[in-house]
Amino acid sequence: MTSNENGHPRTLFEKVWENHLVKPQTPDTPAVLYIDLHLVHEVTSPQAFTQLREQNLKVRRPDRTMATMDHSTPTTPKNSLGIIPVTDSMAAAQLDVMRKNCADFGIPLYDLGTENQGIVHVIGPEQGLTQPGMTIVCGDSHTSTHGAFGALAFGIGTSEVAHVLATQCLLQSRPKTMAVRVDGRLNQAVTAKDIILAIIAQIGVGGGTGYVFEYMGEAIRALSMEGRMTICNMSIEGGARAGMVAPDETTFQYVAGKPYAPKGAEWDRAVAGWRKLPTDDGATFDHEIVLDADKLTPMITYGTNPGMGMPINSYVPDPDKLSDVSQKVALDKALTYMGLQPGQKLVGQPVDVVFVGSCTNSRITDLREAARFIEGRKVASNVRMMVVPGSQQVKRQAEAEGLDKVFKEAGAEWREAGCSMCIAMNGDQLQPGQYAVSTSNRNFEGRQGKGGRTFLASPLTAVASAINGVVTDPREMTN
Amino acid sequence: MEPVRKFSGRLAPLPINDIDTDQIIPARYLKVTDKNGLGQACFSDWRYNADGSPKADFILNKPEYQGTSVLIGGHNFGCGSSREHAPWALMGAGFKAVISTYFADIFRNNSLKNGLLPVVVDEETHRQLISLAEEDPTTEVVVDLESQTVTLPDGRAVNFPVDAFSRYCLLNGVDQLGFLMGLDEQIEKYEAGNPARVQTVFS
């Protein structure tokens, strides 16, 4: 199975794609792809269930579907009854609709406050639902996260959510492939987040449009599964719907023993299959880019999309030096919104809020690194720092390790699990004009609250900035 | 679904690159469970002041651009979040087509499922349409899905690509789900030959 019947060497993407073809693409119709796992959340699914009801349709495979609540849920503490109160009536109504839909259609739900609830892209992997070689979709663009396991995983719209609910299939035109090779080794205090921010800064937010990325090379191999998830998560920020990493021992070790992972003889069979997934020697990609990890430094964004990023010690670019008019206009607009001057440094820029969380950087290793960095130090008096674990399980694990105490002693807030200030739907938000260093994935205008200004960076840069109260290069603060 | 065939409409120029779906419809409006009323919130943060009054200098608030139905965005329109609320909001605001040099994948897919036409044109035509729309708000174009052309005021017809399947569904006003529902046998066959990789419900 390394190559197809014709002996043609194949990429990881091609193998997973071809394994899931219910019907190949024709001149008249796109390919019909079978979906192994459909993840559902409260914000992008209600209208899909409505369509099912209107057309009197069932969910074809509730047993390949999993729902959670994460986007509009509060991250405030449980009350004396052990319940997380939802004070926003619209959010509460939306959550009730999710509960009813799951109950009516027989879909398992990780409800708010229950032990496995969390951000959809954190719980899939931690439950072992996410496995190599699978096709995974969710009405959420950061579904690309799951590609870290060698799955083909991508975000879909609500109409497509209805398609998958009703038929477990999706109509898809075949994307192109791009190899994203990261050679060499990362320097101290440079992380997976910095790799992906550097990639997006290089190709731009539209550079990956129409492609599926495969991340490869020594630096990717050396990463933990959490690091690989951070990278695949932000594939969409480069315009690619999916990013993949070939499964290896690191992957298998991570999946082994997870609740939904295969067990016993089934595990051995599964691993034997997964070992055949990596791209064959001689397989070709439609495009290839190469980065050198040794040359990377911590990265930070200065603008209003994730492509407007730079090494942390660089200077904010000058729109007048751009020859392309539309790029100049875009940069001008971004700097006006951000309240920044061309040619200024970001290091030393005062910050109001530091957010450690989101499906990019809220897993246990992210929190461990952040805690190690902040232990024995204090959050600057001008800064509100929020730490929002990605799931209830991450939260419990962190508490068992005492990380919550470390954060609280430093003066940070320790919250319940959810998307929180990554998307600012639940009341966790920036005030107009405030600056945040955020470990999330989007710095779009208003993303973290209307008028809020976001600098995207790694957890280490976020913590260093929280301690100093200004944007700080984490290399100046290593321990 | 209403068929989409041919229509003429005036242009609203919004020549900003990388317009993301958080701008088209900010996340705080996503706490709804239906598709209605989102037009009001379309481009909300660009369109309204903090007190809710319209920003006079925003293009869609200018009297001469009221009633426009074809939006011209900058390159890479619709990037970011997969929210289908973005095409719902644009349609709610009266748009039937968006013109750009290229679209983000998910936004393009979502739009085609709702009858909002993503019209890709070359950079030259794009520039020309923007200046026409900026100079003269009465500028009209004709968008014809059947012939896959957008016709400029000077009579020049420019082709745009649409995949054959989406085109068929839109021209005939049929939902794409119907096609998938018709494949039941093939899906069953696939399932029989490919055991579940995970099972979330145990019975």
Ligand code: SF4
């Ligand atoms: S954490 Fe942010 S990016 Fe991730 S799923 Fe939630 S809202 Fe989307």
